[in-house]
Amino acid sequence: MNPGRPLYLAEQVRELDRRTIAAGVEGFALMHKAAQAAYRVLRARWPEARHLSVLCGAGNNAGDGYVMAALAAAEGLQVQLLALRPVERLVGDAARAAELAVARGVIITPWTAQARLEGEVIVDALLGTGLSGEVREPFLGAIERINAAGRPVLAVDIPSGLCADSGAVLGAAVSASATVTFIGDKLGLHTGAGPARVGECYFKRLGVDAEAHGDLAPVARLLDEALIGEVVAPRPRDAHKGDCGHLLVIGGAPGFGGAALLAAETAARLGAGKVSLATAPEHVTASLVRCPEVMVHGVRGAPELAPLLAGADAIVVGPGLGQGPWGQGLLQATLAAGKPLVADADALNLLARGLSEARPPAWILTPHPGEAARLLGGDAAGVQADRAGSLREIAARFAAVVLLKGAGSLVGEDDGAPLALCPYGNPGMASGGMGDALSGILGALLAQGLAPRAAAEVGMLLHARAADLAARAEGERGLLAGDLASYARRLINGVGWN
Known part of the structure; x- marks a missing residue:
């Protein structure tokens, strides 16, 4: 490799x-x-x-x-x-x-x-x-x-x-x-x-x-997109959905349903065998209309989340989660479940507030510089002045694989190994929902059995390279997070471009 x-x-x-x-x-x-x-x-x-x-x-x-x-x-x-x-x-x-x-x-x-x-x-x-x-x-x-x-x-x-x-x-x-x-x-x-x-x-x-x-x-x-094909193996001819992992996406507090749905839909496009979405009850109908392939569950609190957590192979938590009591309860239950997971958005903000000391055995944190600063108790300028050092410190504090977003996104752990750097991406990605799409990609890869470090590196490449292909097709301005899934799907399947 x-x-x-x-x-x-x-x-x-x-x-x-x-x-x-x-x-x-x-x-x-x-x-x-x-x-x-x-x-x-x-x-x-x-x-x-x-x-x-x-x-x-x-x-x-x-x-x-x-x-x-x-x-x-x-x-x-x-x-x-x-x-x-x-x-x-x-x-x-x-x-x-x-x-x-x-x-x-x-x-x-x-x-x-x-x-x-x-x-x-x-x-x-x-x-x-x-x-x-x-x-x-x-x-x-x-x-x-x-x-x-x-x-x-x-x-x-x-x-x-x-x-x-x-x-x-x-x-x-x-x-x-x-x-x-x-x-x-x-x-x-x-x-x-x-x-x-x-x-x-x-x-x-x-x-x-x-x-x-x-x-x-x-x-x-400096990674190359060839890594995608080297890490993601072709499926056997007799594969069924149960072999391809069950991902649970948790998020979408009242009024913020789009972020979690975007993550769930992107995960389905990236090959998770089954995708469930735990969201506020008022978002269920819209979610079913948007993507009937995602199994949507309206949850009012942590007790209703327990059976969904038990059935999941991997979890994405944070998109649209909010920082109120509803989001706090769901995050605490999720961290205690001990499943491989991706923590993004408000999950990171709650972690920065010291909501829980629980540390899942295998997880990925995906902060942008502002979220990284909150996790470290500093400011975004300090993070940008030492992106590599900031990543290592977060990884050490939370015993996690960290994907630090931004131009030249980085992936690494507190293990002394070289960080991985993504050379792809473009300014069109400066639009709402891009982080939610990334979380969905990462969750899909975790659900399909990739280890957190491999999932973070490959997911980072898929996300950025898909954005480049989308921008090449129709330009950077107006690029939406929902545009990435179809391009990322072609990349993960090794489908050529005509």
Whole structure:
């Protein structure tokens, strides 16, 4: 099984760089190789461009920019090179790179607040992965000027101002059209604000096999949709509904029936053999009209839930549950049942309030950043500043598999294993009910026998990839959660697209 491309923290990649040089690869040769790789991407993406603006800071990131400027000048392109660090203050390989650029006829112009960006394409070689605090002047002004230029931007290794470890914006960050990153791919390029700032991401190993260094374990792995077919086995020819699991969806407090029904209907489309819905009695008729395949039960409180819990193989609890006495009673009964379950939405909010200390033996929590913050007693900004760490802390507190939603959704446990990161999804998913559809997908997979970690990873892929296919068919705006089920069904069945 392909585990997915490894993702590393910045310090790990710097260590890989150090080991590569110690093994006999000259540092300047490695810099030249990186610059050549980035320059090839630039020429392939913008072959008609004849004028570049290259902005260089200090250190190796700037050195890559200087070498790129030299390569462009050697090819006959016009190069505007703006230096935010005086050339005479550069040291080591960065200084050699600046000398190479000058030797190729590049004029180095000191950056000023009045500088105009003249190139058809802008190269961002300002700040590398070593940035830890917020961006300060003059880099702040340069980043703002790049973003206001309205021209394509190629970021070298990482968009300046983006945290390589978390994907958080450190005060300000370049919004790149494309990013070329080297040696080891970085977690922050793919989660948090990373996907919105990176553009199309190109990973260049530069001949370095990061996974050969077993002591540098990746912090995460970038999943591929191929995992779906590897984990979800075809059904035997004599399968019947009893073999495919019975999922119970619990939610839909008075006035909030749609969320639970959406989860239940999505679960039915994803292959759960039987789907029951426990909801407020006033929602039963509408639920039957909407999806007669779902067995709907009106429940007034926890005592009426007991026989439904006994018959379920897996449970989804939370969509539209509410935080009043009705939802509290149902959640407490559900947690005590000891069945594999997915906790979402108001179930998470009630857990954050300390409603119950019960911990099912196998469960998945699916918070978005706001819900994650409530579970941790913090704020959403803090979660986004350390998505991986926040996920691990929630997993430890609740002894659960956690799926932290958002751009670059993450799945993991408190077991030290690399997290799983989803590279799919689009802004069309910013609409009501998407989390309910995800819960239904996860519940269907649990009911069909997948372990919580596998269900969370595959479900995350199905949900996001289905949204991408739906957006490709009819656009992002107006994408509804109910649109995903038909696409996810085709994905889980390996049905091709004509």
